Amino acid sequence: VIRFLTSPLADRQGIQLKGVAVSHLDKPREVSVPRLTDEPLELIGDPDVDLIVELIGGESPARDLIQAALSCGKSVITANKAVISRHMRQLFDLAREYRVDLGYEASVAGAIPVIRVLQGFQGEHITRMTGILNGTCNYILSRMEEGMDFQSALSLAQEKGFAESEHELDTGGFDARDKLAIVSSLLYNSHVQPSEIPCQGITELNPVDLDFAAKHGLEEGERGYSVKSLATAKMSDRGLELSVHPALIRRDHPLASVRDETNGIYIEGELCGPQLLLGRGAGRGPTTSAVVSDILRLAKNTRRGVIDELPTLGQRIDYLDPMSVKTAGYVRMNLRHTPGSIAEASRILGNHGFNIEDSIQRRRFKTVIEGCTVIPDIVTVEALPLGTLSRGLQALQESDRILGDPFFVRFEE
């Protein structure tokens, strides 16, 4: 970003870098800047400064600094999904109050201009958005599809610099959840809090799941399935359904071709039909691209004396009760390798109204849990409400023939 701000292109647009606030003044740096300080409020308070670019990450102190900047009448550009997802309504109000801009294109899906694109679809009724919004998860799942286990794939992602050493924000689905909150807030002009979105990570997926996915449907002439971590918003007469979860998608689904650290956003609108956006979701270049695009727009706005119209996010929306969402999928559980285990599992599932389609026991993935030999059993079931599914899994867990946590993975239509 600094390289851009000190480039001839920025100069031609009348953009001038006034200073940079950092935590550690004496850290060695690749670029030289006109005014390095560890007092961000110095820059925010400077009457010569029009725009503040916030690239800290995490809620604190980023949120306070963004608020301070807006309240000083400075426009702000941020890549901070934690702050935007939790406080967008209040920050948009503040920006409106002080007649300044707030650019946050870099907070979702890196270089993919998803904020710009969605804002242009205001005349559309978007019935569905499904995104692959976390590059780390997608990279790990791409490696697992090639046969790696979760831990090795995670280590490789960490080596390559995609995953943080504290990887749970990514692999637990929380990073994608923040982004989904931002995108669905824009889609339906209502502030969706990340905490309202059910969230399931990819940490429990193992080679059994990937192996099952690759082979599923082949006998029916399909091309097999991919496992993806999806962030989904669906709007129907019954309300808005939001969720982050791993799911099996058909290999011919447009999102199945989103591989490695790429992000993808699939949208369905009543007029526009299906749309797909693919691109790099993270990393130095893509994030810079999104930040620079915001800087150019806001600088131009400042010069022309106009501001963007930020959404009010004041619409009331009805959420669909997550437990009432019906979904097909499969249950994967570790059965003790003793006679009667399959019958016991089938009995429990039947009692809970699960209509079993296929049941596949995979001896190849035999393992030992709590000193007992177990074999993973995969049972595909017809669509059931998540509440019913959850009670069924609970009952399975209570059986002493089933060890470890039974796990449910959805099929995405």
Place this chain on the structure above:
Amino acid sequence: VIRFLTSPLADRQGIQLKGVAVSHLDKPREVSVPRLTDEPLELIGDPDVDLIVELIGGESPARDLIQAALSCGKSVITANKAVISRHMRQLFDLAREYRVDLGYEASVAGAIPVIRVLQGFQGEHITRMTGILNGTCNYILSRMEEGMDFQSALSLAQEKGFAESEHELDTGGFDARDKLAIVSSLLYNSHVQPSEIPCQGITELNPVDLDFAAKHGLEEGERGYSVKSLATAKMSDRGLELSVHPALIRRDHPLASVRDETNGIYIEGELCGPQLLLGRGAGRGPTTSAVVSDILRLAKNTRRGVIDELPTLGQRIDYLDPMSVKTAGYVRMNLRHTPGSIAEASRILGNHGFNIEDSIQRRRFKTVIEGCTVIPDIVTVEALPLGTLSRGLQALQESDRILGDPFFVRFEE
């Protein structure tokens, strides 16, 4: 569009339909409008009208009406690629002069918001854009990939309403060329005229080509190739290279998954990396979606008293001489089925510097031309300048052992 303009959503945005000008007043219509006239200048001259939506198609009288509207101080929304591609610089100047807006999102790739997206990439150096911009061609090629010949696929496209009865605008590549002119003008802020872009249609492709593509590279472990009609802009130190042409692309290329009437735009930028946009490129819903998105933006601009900043298109760019562009590909020619024909063809190609990689004669596609039995021969060659290729094809054509026109198809990297 009329349904939107008379909807509660439009009303809430303060948008009111004032009238509609048509050619034939007494044609039966699905919708009723407040003021139907066959005098467009009546509406353009009405002081109560702020926005004119032009959805005529073709250069005349659309261009004159757009000019008249802008000169009357009305903002204009158009889906007219013929007018925009040829006159965008002059129309943008006119809009600037009269301080009004010009929206043309619907002129390229239907519902895909390509204009919006590209305008946001102003800080990017876009090194490459490759688009599948004509749904009719892509639909025909998708059917040919399944074994149909060109004529049957074209008839099916016409039955489905994709292709006009005069199909040459689509199949000759001219529609895609207009769109490429618009997109590359925006990318490099310089008015590119459609007539400056070399253009090759898909009418000469036949089942031999599709069959060859599907099998090419399989032996080397690749997944085969698709044939697509591509519109390409590449920027390098040597200049801007523009072209519309059919090409073979690897099945794992992001654009290979663009099937049927879908459009796709692939962009590579120095910071953002590769990006892909997919969606419906034509038809009632997608075009309406793009027009409505422009109406909403321009109506909001009008209310706020601001106008969009249209590009000046005044940048000077160097074009790469098309004949100097180097490309690999294959020559397909009909050889008389007599001894010595292959030797003759090889001799001619060798004399012209073609370095032959594979030569495949396909007896299965034997046919009769001018009373002689011919067998198509496909010769893949290393990258050569298009000028050299063209001279080689000319020499082949002059040989009496080669009947019909030899044909060259590129491999897209």
